[in-house]
Amino acid sequence: MLEFVARRLLHTALVTLGVVTLAFVALRLSGDPAATMLPGDASVDELRDLRHALGLDRPLHVQYVVFLGGAVRGDFGDSFRHQQPAFGLVLERLPATLELAFAALLLAVAVALPLGIVAAIYRGRAVDMLAMGFAVVGQATPYFWMGIMLILVVSVELGWLPTSGRGGWPHLILPAVTLGTHFAASLARLTRTSMLEVLGQNFVTTARAKGLGEPRVVLAHALKNAAVPVVTLIGLQFGTLLGGAVVTETIFAWPGVGRLAVQSIFVRDYPVVQAGVLVLALVFVAINLAVDLLYGTLDPRIRDE
Amino acid sequence: MSRALALEAPAPARARRVPWALVLPAVPVAVALVAALAAPWVAPASPTAGDLATRLKPPAWQEAAVAGRLLGTDLLGRDVLSRLIWGARVSLLIAVAATVLGATVGSLIGLVSGYHRGRVDSVVTKLVDIQLAFPFVLLAIAVIAVAGPSIPVLVVMLAIGAWVGHARIVRGLVLSLRERDYVQAALALGAGTPRILFRHLLPEILSVIVVLATFDVGRIIILESTLSFLGLGVQPPTPSWGSDLRDAAVYVRQAWWTATFPGLAIMVAVLGLNLVGDALRDALDPRIRRMTR
Numbered sequence: 322m323l324e325f326v327a328r329r330l331l332h333t334a335l336v337t338l339g340v341v342t343l344a345f346v347a348l349r350l351s352g353d354p355a356a357t358m359l360p361g362d363a364s365v366d367e368l369r370d371l372r373h374a375l376g377l378d379r380p381l382h383v384q385y386v387v388f389l390g391g392a393v394r395g396d397f398g399d400s401f402r403h404q405q406p407a408f409g410l411v412l413e414r415l416p417a418t419l420e421l422a423f424a425a426l427l428l429a430v431a432v433a434l435p436l437g438i439v440a441a442i443y444r445g446r447a448v449d450m451l452a453m454g455f456a457v458v459g460q461a462t463p464y465f466w467m468g469i470m471l472i473l474v475v476s477v478e479l480g481w482l483p484t485s486g487r488g489g490w491p492h493l494i495l496p497a498v499t500l501g502t503h504f505a506a507s508l509a510r511l512t513r514t515s516m517l518e519v520l521g522q523n524f525v526t527t528a529r530a531k532g533l534g535e536p537r538v539v540l541a542h543a544l545k546n547a548a549v550p551v552v553t554l555i556g557l558q559f560g561t562l563l564g565g566a567v568v569t570e571t572i573f574a575w576p577g578v579g580r581l582a583v584q585s586i587f588v589r590d591y592p593v594v595q596a597g598v599l600v601l602a603l604v605f606v607a608i609n610l611a612v613d614l615l616y617g618t619l620d621p622r623i624r625d626e
Numbered sequence: 627m628s629r630a631l632a633l634e635a636p637a638p639a640r641a642r643r644v645p646w647a648l649v650l651p652a653v654p655v656a657v658a659l660v661a662a663l664a665a666p667w668v669a670p671a672s673p674t675a676g677d678l679a680t681r682l683k684p685p686a687w688q689e690a691a692v693a694g695r696l697l698g699t700d701l702l703g704r705d706v707l708s709r710l711i712w713g714a715r716v717s718l719l720i721a722v723a724a725t726v727l728g729a730t731v732g733s734l735i736g737l738v739s740g741y742h743r744g745r746v747d748s749v750v751t752k753l754v755d756i757q758l759a760f761p762f763v764l765l766a767i768a769v770i771a772v773a774g775p776s777i778p779v780l781v782v783m784l785a786i787g788a789w790v791g792h793a794r795i796v797r798g799l800v801l802s803l804r805e806r807d808y809v810q811a812a813l814a815l816g817a818g819t820p821r822i823l824f825r826h827l828l829p830e831i832l833s834v835i836v837v838l839a840t841f842d843v844g845r846i847i848i849l850e851s852t853l854s855f856l857g858l859g860v861q862p863p864t865p866s867w868g869s870d871l872r873d874a875a876v877y878v879r880q881a882w883w884t885a886t887f888p889g890l891a892i893m894v895a896v897l898g899l900n901l902v903g904d905a906l907r908d909a910l911d912p913r914i915r916r917m918t919r
Contacts, residue, residue, distance in 0.1 A: 339756030347769045354772055461897035463848050465855045465868075466889030469875050477879050557758070564763030568852055572875065582764075583856055586771045598768045602760050609759065 325617050333610045340602050341392050345385055348595060353377070358401070358589045392599065398592035402585070407592035411578055411600050417487055418577035418601070421569065422562050424493050425501035430555070433505040437512025438539065441520060452509060459506030464565045468499040468572035485574035496573045500565050504558055511554050515547040522546075549620050556612030560605045648909065651901030658895045661714040669705075670694060673712035673865045676703035682881045698883040701873065706884060710891050713865040716777075717892075720860070721846040724781045728788025729839045733831075735789065736796025737823050741804055750797070754790050762787045763852065770858045780859050784846050792838055799831050833910040840906055844899035851892050867892050 348354070355371040372378045375398075376387060391397060395408040403410060440452040475495060476484040482491050519525065520543055528542045529535075567579030574580070582597035661668060671694070681703040683692045692699070697706040739750040757765075766783045773779045803809065804827070812826050851868025853859035855875075860866035862873070867888040874884035 335752075336756055336759045339752070340760050343756055343760055343765070344768060347765060348772055357772055357774065457900065458893070458897060461844070461848075461893050461900055463851055463855075463868075463889065463892055463896075465852060465875070466871060466885075466892065469871065469878055469885050470889065473878055473882055473885070560759070560761035564761040567763055567767065568856065571856060582767060583858075586767065587857065591771070594768065594771045598764045601764055605761055606759055 322617065326614065329610060329613045329617075332613075333606060337603065337606055340606060341389060341599065342385075344595070344599055344602070345388050349381070349384070354591050358591060397596040397599070400585075400590050400593045402588055402590045402593075407590075407596040408600075410593055411581065411596045414576060414578045414581050414597075415600065415604075417575060418563070418566055418570070418579060419604070420493070421496055421500060421575060421577060422559070422566050424497040425499075425504065425562060425566075425569075426555070426559070428497050429501040429505035429508055432501075433508035434512055434551075436505075437509040438516055438544065440509070440513045441516035442539065444517065449513075453513070456506040456509045459502050460510075462502065464499055464503060464568045465572055467502060468495070468569060471495050471499060472572070487576055496569050496575055499572070500562060500569045503565065504562055507558065508551065508554060512547070512551055515550050516543060519543045519547045545619075549616065552612060552616060552619060556609050559608045559612075563601050563605055645905065645909070648902060648905035651898040651905065654894045654898035655902055658714050658718060658891075658898075661711045662718040663715075665712045665715045669708040669711040670696070671705035671708045673704065673709045674863045676700070676705075678703050682877070682884075684881070685883050697887050698881070700870075700881070700884045701877060706887055709865040709870055710867070710887055713867045713870060713888065714891070714895075716860055716864060716866040717847055717850060717868070718843075718895075720777060720781055720784070720850050720866075721843045724784035724846050724850075725788060725839050725842045727781065727785035729792050729835060729842065731785065732789035732792025733796045733828075733835050736793040737800055737827060739793070740797035740800030741819070741823060741827065743801070747797070750793060754794050757790050762849070766849075766853055767856075767858060770853070775853075775858050775861055777860065780850065780853065783853075784849055787849065788842050788846065791842070792835065795834065795838060796831055799834060800827055803827055803830055837903055837907045837910060840899060840903035844896040844903070847892060847896055847899075 353372075355368055355375055355377055359367060359371060369378070376384060379387075397407045399405060400407045400410055436452045436455070440449040443449050472484050472495065475481050482495055484495075486492055520539075524546075525538060525543055528538045533542075563579075566577060567583060569575065570577040570580035571583055578597045578601055582594050582601075585591075585593040585597070676699065680692045680695070680699055681701055683695055683699045683703075684690055685698045685706075686696050688698075695705050695707070697710070700706055700709070735750055739747040766787070769783055770779060809822060809826055812822055817826070847867075850859055851866070851871070854866050854868030855872045857869075857872060860869045862869060870888045871885060874881070874888065878885045
């Protein structure tokens with residue numbers, strides 16, 4: 322197990338380096354930030370001064386080393402708009418984003434697992450059709466539209482829940498439903514397929530043959546073995562969830578990292594965009610490490626690969 | 627038993643069965659395609675010229691509706707239905723272009739890396755791993771923040787999001803196919819690498835690529851509309867389902883129809899594409915069931 326953990330840690334370190342490098346390449350190849358930041362009528366001298374101030378006139382490999390060094394220390398420069406370190410601004414907003422993402426995750430798991438299991442047990446019956454119908458429609462619905470429709474119906478027409486902002490749990494419900502639905506849909510489909518595969522196997526027949534009750538067969542024997550692909554999907558989809566959080570936060574005026582990053586694009590507050598994107602990407606890498614380790618606990622065979 | 631039956635009553639009996647699983651979801655996809663191709667002729671009004679005197683008018687079945695505006699008008703008095711039809715053109719064009727680009731590049735890389743293995747393969751695998759570790763919307767935001775929003779940038783970004791899936795799956799298939807006897811036979815007959823890749827391996831996996839691409843078009847329509855919704859994609863006044871929703875979200879309380887119909891269009895088109903993809907997969911190549919879930 323120790324060797325497995327060490328290998329996963331090394332892999333994560335490599336991926337992290339890759340992610341930071343990818344961010345650097347994407348940001349440098351896509352244009353000149355200095356030109357984007359200055360107004361259209363800026364002079365050549367102003368442009369040169371800004372490029373120098375940002376270190377953009379140095380050779381690319383020097384810029385890369387400086388960028389890496391900054392990323393390690395959490396130094397992405399100061400926000401132009403707020404005159405304080407961009408990294409700090411992002412960290413301040415991180416709890417709100419994580420709160421939203423985990424609420425959506427919990428909601429999705431709480432809905433999707435029972436739905437997928439029931440659909441697998443009653444395969445081909447009405448319950449199955451209904452559950453999979455929900456899943457297929459859920460997968461085709463864009464986050465932002467779902468958010469707008471929920472606001473329109475639940476908040477404006479019915480007046481049940483607040484339309485925006487962060488506060489107690491009433492504020493959390495609509496954003497979490499918006500963000501969680503898409504995820505719940507794919508999770509329900511996978512749970513169903515995974516359960517169907519497992520339910521046909523010999524050890525399930527054995528469990529039934531030795532007289533175990535059906536709930537116990539399904540929950541204790543089948544579900545545990547169907548869990549590996551499900552847990553993997555949860556880890557992989559967390560990235561999509563963080564991406565979706567950017568949109569959801571924008572719709573519901575949720576004060577998280579995603580909304581901050583999007584707002585910063587429009588005021589050309591470049592360091593904040595950079596810090597926000599990287600912090601979210603690193604959260605995702607960390608979650609995947611956790612999932613990998615959990616995976617090794619669920620299925621000991623994976624450790625020896 | 628079924629085999630014996632199939633021998634007695636061959637092809638004609640099976641051919642008459644309508645594949646509803648494919649035909650039904652293909653209807654909304656076909657409608658969207660026709661709208662996209664024939665927008666200038668089927669749209670009842672201009673998508674960009676509005677009449678401020680008839681702004682925010684509801685759909686035809688409500689009382690305050692104006693004549694000739696079936697789905698109502700938006701904030702600038704433009705016909706919502708016409709914008710939907712022209713929006714189909716923009717959204718589908720972007721999605722198809724990005725899918726073709728991503729699928730071509732991804733499949734080529736997958737073919738080469740799966741066939742050659744070795745160093746090329748390990749570099750490609752690492753690259754795929756790293757990109758999958760980066761939530762795509764965030765990557766797109768970072769790039770568009772600097773490059774500025776425009777349709778070409780959008781297409782390239784969306785293609786970058788799509789190549790990984792193709793590369794990974796094609797590579798996996800080629801890894802096992804390259805050991806097959808027919809490939810070894812072609813090698814023994816002196817076939818060069820390009821011939822093996824394009825004449826022997828590519829036809830074998832083409833159906834997989836087509837199925838993946840179908841799912842991709844749907845996925846990319848959602849991604850494009852998401853980026854456009856955030857203001858990072860298609861820019862006004864060009865009609866696109868996502869950017870129209872961006873405007874509509876602001877005054878959704880006064881005019882529910884401006885926000886409802888573009889979203890419905892996205893949902894129905896993507897739903898159709900996903901179901902067509904499911905049906906194609908089951909018909910063409912059941913072995914990729916696991917990969918495309």
